[in-house]
Amino acid sequence: MKLKNSILGDKVYQKLIQKIFLQCLMIVLVAIVLVIIIRSAGRGYIGNKITEVICAITGADWERASDLYFGYIRSQIDTVMMITCIIFFIILFRFSLSWFTKYFDEIVSGVDQLVREDKNRIIMSPELNFMESKLNQVKEELAKRAEAKEEAEKRKNDLVVYLAHDIKTPLTSVIGYLSLMDEIMDMPIAQKAKYVHITLEKAYRLEKLINEFFEITRYNLESIPLNKERIDLYYMFVQIADEAYPALVASNKKVKIHASENLTIFADSEKLARVFNNILKNAISYSPPNSIIDVYGEIQESNAIIRFENPGVIPKEKIGVIFEKFYRLDYARSSATGGAGLGLAIAKDIIKLHGGSIEAICEEGKIIFKITLPNIKDFFTNS
Known part of the structure; x- marks a missing residue:
């Protein structure tokens, strides 16, 4: 399973890895070429300048300074060239970091689009196709969730309106029948029993509607722990x-x-x-x-x-x-x-x-x- 994931990962990042590899390879080649050019173009001239510096520092004559140059520097020219090449590589790599940071800038920009809920599709460099795809998937999923949440909220609001309207009907009936029984003290027993029965039915209906209000609120607010x-x-x-x-x-x-x-x-x-x-x-x-x-x-x-x-x-x-x-x-x-x-x-x-x-x-x-x-x-x- 790990091997499979590794292979899939390599495929996903292939373009980015290839681009970074080519950029690093180009930096190394440029550093080597620069060193070769400097060594070829400056042969003799650079040696004379270094000899002059040795004369100025040690106070030796030209012949003595030349011996020191050939003995300690010229004989180690490969090492000097390697160090020079490394220095050039570091300098060039530092300047090339802007190539790499643009990828991070694109990723940050894509995440900003998610935060801002920008409706435009996130677009990145070809090397970041995998990241572009993932961010757009997240964007679409968030949009679907927001839409579902909005729809659920709309349904909830509609139901609250319906419930509020429906509550008025049985409540009006309860008040009406109770008012009649209160006003007509000598109401026949059969009629009063009928009104009591109707009032009780409406009260049960009212209780059910009020319980539905509680159910809506409780569903949104309570976490449900299990006591198994x-x-x-x-x-x-x-x-x-x-x-x-x-x-x-x-x-x-x-x-x-x-x-x-x-x-x-x-x-x-x-x-x-x-x-x-x-x-x-x-x-x-x-x-x-x-x-x-x-x-x-x-x-x-x-x-x-x-x-x-x-x-x-x-x-x-x-x-x-x-x-x-x-x-x-x-x-x-x-x-x-x-x-x-x-x-x-x-x-x-x-x-x-x-x-x-x-x-x-x-x-x-x-x-x-x-x-x-x-x-x-x-x-x-x-x-």
Whole structure:
């Protein structure tokens, strides 16, 4: 794997490495050529000048200075030439650093474009194609995330507006019926009972809408820590079915559990119950009357597989987006199915936090939510 990455890295940086190599090679060749030119053009003249310097420093005559020149300098001409070549190389390399720094300038400029959220495509030298490609990928990904965030925020704002509008309706009814009962003290018992029943229904609706407000806020603000423990999955299925009993009775629906009574798993019971409740609510809302909702649970190899199945259809183009925040299958809000569109998004986040996966499948007239969770052994290993 490391060898493969190394090969890929060499291919990615090939143009840049080749350019730097050629520049360094050119600097060395130029330094050597300069030294050769200086040595050839200055033969004799340079020797005479060095001899004059020796005369001035030592006070020796010309002949003595020439002996010193030939004995200590001329005889070491190869070493002198090498040192001179190195000096030229260092000088030339210093000036050539501007060639290299332009690459850093381009990278900094590209990063600045990301920070400024400049919509123009980042363009760099051919040698930096790999960096240009990466930065443009990041740019596109950031743009997609910003767009998704903006869309989610818009959906959220729309839902808040819808909720605020919807709250006024049951609240007005509650106030109206209570006012009538307060004003008409001798109202017939049957009529008063009818008004109390209607008022209670509207109050429940009002409570549901207020809970949706809390759900929206809580989803954005709370971090979700896990408190994992061994839980009885079969008992949890029974419990959520019991909690949903009023909604099931109201639409003549039933829940059938297909799982061993000894089925257990290591997870956060509170968070997992929230997942199952959200999926069951979804099944109740979007399945036809008099239908049966089947809940399956089993252990397959190292995973626990859980399925919720109910009659119904989800359009293919919507299967991939039903787990998005604030997404609802029916955008028209109604008393029966109006929700914040957070239930499945929360369910997905909790399952991912457990190291599992959740998917929606629509086949043969059934909507299936399949949850895969790591078994106990994996949870102990990763915890």
